[in-house]
Amino acid sequence: xxxxxxxxxxxxxxxxxxxxxxxxxxxxxxxxxxxxxxxxxxxxxxxxxxxxxxxxxxxxxxxxxxxxxxxxxxxxxxxxxxxxxxxxxxxxxxxxxxxxxxxxxxxxxxxxxxxxxxxxxxxxxxxxxxxxxxxxxxxxxxxxxxxxxxxxxxxxxxxxxxxxxxxxxxxxxxxxxxxxxxxxxxxxxxxxxxxxxxxxxxxxxxxxxxxxxxxxxxxxxxxxxxxxxxxxxxxxxxxxxxxxxxxxxxxxxxxxxxxx
Amino acid sequence: xxxxxxxxxxxxxxxxxxxxxxxxxxxxxxxxxxxxxxxxxxxxxxxxxxxxxxxxxxxxxxxxxxxxxxxxxxxxxxxxxxxxxxxxxxxxxxxxxxxxxxxxxxxxxxxxxxxxxxxxxxxxxxxxxxxxxxxxxxxxxxxxxxxxxxxxxxxxxxxxxxxxxxxxxxxxxxxxxxxxxxxxxxxxxxxxxxxxxxxxxxxxxxxxxxxxxxxxxxxxxxxxxxxxxxxxxxxxxxxxxxxxxxxxxxxxxxxxxxxxxxxxxxxxxxxxxxxxxxxxxxxxxxxxxxxxxxxxxxxxxxxxxxxxxxxxxxxxxxxxxxxxxxxxxxxxxxxxx
Numbered sequence: 001x002x003x004x005x006x007x008x009x010x011x012x013x014x015x016x017x018x019x020x021x022x023x024x025x026x027x028x029x030x031x032x033x034x035x036x037x038x039x040x041x042x043x044x045x046x047x048x049x050x051x052x053x054x055x056x057x058x059x060x061x062x063x064x065x066x067x068x069x070x071x072x073x074x075x076x077x078x079x080x081x082x083x084x085x086x087x088x089x090x091x092x093x094x095x096x097x098x099x100x101x102x103x104x105x106x107x108x109x110x111x112x113x114x115x116x117x118x119x120x121x122x123x124x125x126x127x128x129x130x131x132x133x134x135x136x137x138x139x140x141x142x143x144x145x146x147x148x149x150x151x152x153x154x155x156x157x158x159x160x161x162x163x164x165x166x167x168x169x170x171x172x173x174x175x176x177x178x179x180x181x182x183x184x185x186x187x188x189x190x191x192x193x194x195x196x197x198x199x200x201x202x203x204x205x206x207x208x209x210x211x212x213x214x215x216x217x218x219x220x221x222x223x224x225x226x227x228x229x230x231x232x233x234x235x236x237x238x239x240x241x242x243x244x245x246x247x248x249x250x251x252x253x254x255x256x257x258x259x260x
Numbered sequence: 261x262x263x264x265x266x267x268x269x270x271x272x273x274x275x276x277x278x279x280x281x282x283x284x285x286x287x288x289x290x291x292x293x294x295x296x297x298x299x300x301x302x303x304x305x306x307x308x309x310x311x312x313x314x315x316x317x318x319x320x321x322x323x324x325x326x327x328x329x330x331x332x333x334x335x336x337x338x339x340x341x342x343x344x345x346x347x348x349x350x351x352x353x354x355x356x357x358x359x360x361x362x363x364x365x366x367x368x369x370x371x372x373x374x375x376x377x378x379x380x381x382x383x384x385x386x387x388x389x390x391x392x393x394x395x396x397x398x399x400x401x402x403x404x405x406x407x408x409x410x411x412x413x414x415x416x417x418x419x420x421x422x423x424x425x426x427x428x429x430x431x432x433x434x435x436x437x438x439x440x441x442x443x444x445x446x447x448x449x450x451x452x453x454x455x456x457x458x459x460x461x462x463x464x465x466x467x468x469x470x471x472x473x474x475x476x477x478x479x480x481x482x483x484x485x486x487x488x489x490x491x492x493x494x495x496x497x498x499x500x501x502x503x504x505x506x507x508x509x510x511x512x513x514x515x516x517x518x519x520x521x522x523x524x525x526x527x528x529x530x531x532x533x534x535x536x537x538x539x540x541x542x543x544x545x546x547x548x549x550x551x552x553x554x555x556x557x558x559x560x561x562x563x564x565x566x567x568x569x570x571x572x573x574x575x576x577x578x579x580x581x582x583x584x585x586x587x588x589x590x591x592x593x594x595x596x597x
């Protein structure tokens with residue numbers, strides 16, 4: 001039971017944190033159609049997070065609720081990939097500011113959607129029937145997200161000199177964070193053993209194939225990855241998650257007894 | 261979300277001025293007039309007087325700009341929405357406003373303008389948008405009050421536009437009105453929920469109502485006596501109901517809703533008039549309204565600069581899409597050769 005909860009929280013936190021990030025584009029997109037598209041992706045992700053948190057709340061019982069899980073846990077209790085909490089720009093310290101870069105947004109959505117298109121498909125066969133149902137719904141959504149981000153990755157990579165340089169910089173910045181996809185974690189191991197979760201190692205070759213084909217079409221170079229392996233799914237995050245949560249949780253925490 | 265119920269000239273000047281009389285082909289003009297008199301629809305391929313075309317381009321593009329600028333005050337609360345359900349509702353709502361902007365830009369394009377031209381008008385400060393979006397959203401309750409009152413006022417204005425004489429605009433408004441009416445109920449429901457909560461939450465709702473009430477009344481535009489273009493708009497079937505009639509309808513509809521919600525409306529002169537069978541209400545501060553329309557409200561500069569920033573910083577993305585499309589085309593042509 002405990003194993004399933006931690007695994008579900010990892011999946012839910014991924015969806016919520018990336019949903020929160022993508023919603024930052026609402027009203028600020030590079031073109032109206034993209035504003036609408038990114039808001040849609042964000043809505044799908046928040047919808048996935050809600051279903052997963054609701055499932056966790058049922059498993060935990062008591063007065064746990066989707067909002068308690070989203071708004072009243074601290075950064076070290078979040079189990080999302082570090083990749084997903086990074087701001088929409090290149091590498092900068094937590095309290096540094098910069099304009100949002102669409103290249104960073106697109107590359108991240110592509111790297112994550114490519115993984116989730118495989119993972120949700122595999123999770124359709126999860127021993128947990130409720131998770132399998134959430135996976136079936138999420139799979140339909142993530143296939144659109146993958147198509148959207150892949151199309152834009154190719155446009156940016158094979159567009160102008162400037163867009164190519166920006167897309168390559170985003171790839172160089174973000175790609176190392178994908179090392180976390182393949183690292184072991186106790187929550188995943190336990191979930192795999194229980195038949196609830198999926199061993200990502202079994203998806204790695206397919207993910208590589210999706211990424212390499214898209215990079216080739218986009219004329220982008222895949223960087224070699226060595227050294228630091230992020231540990232967001234173990235609760236050890238970047239400097240950025242604290243700021244994301246401080247903003248997201250501020251109102252709910254200011255009125256803990258409020259009705260919304 | 262909303263366009264002012266009158267047509268503000270897109271010059272930096274300000275108050276409306278009467279339109280010049282038309283000097284058009286009398287035969288075509290007579291056929292056009294007959295169609296309007298028979299309550300028929302004008303379609304993009306039909307002949308229309310130049311002044312009608314210009315008025316519509318201005319009104320529809322102002323409406324589209326209002327939708328796009330209107331994404332900003334509510335978008336301000338997406339990241340801090342107090343529950344996941346409310347966050348999802350708010351994103352969907354702001355996204356709907358973007359969608360309205362998209363249909364309206366498309367409807368205006370059928371009159372022979374382009375989205376780039378319209379955006380240039382907005383970004384240079386020449387084109388107007390609804391002044392209501394030049395006020396700040398200070399608390400979460402503003403999100404609910406904008407849904408209830410601002411969208412409520414917008415619906416009053418926009419339902420008659422579903423019968424507008426210009427076909428593409430009228431058809432766009434049918435869908436826009438359905439979504440706006442949903443937004444209004446969502447906003448009201450969010451406030452009802454807050455009013456079951458803590459004292460702080462109730463105070464937050466009352467404060468937001470106090471700040472938005474008069475702005476919403478002004479949204480219907482100047483009194484009929486001061487609306488020189490209204491008569492021409494009525495003649496053309498672009499405007500169907502006068503500013504004052506719409507405003508009265510809004511006040512009468514809102515008073516009982518405020519009672520159910522448990523808030524007061526900030527107007528000491530607001531009372532039922534048995535003789536008129538309507539509510540009387542106090543005097544609107546038109547000087548403040550015109551100052552805001554003419555660029556000197558609390559958020560005009562911030563709203564416009566935010567739109568310009570998004571557009572400028574998105575230039576490289578749009579350029580990349582065009583460059584890639586051109587490359588694809590060239591490759592196809594090479595393969596075919």
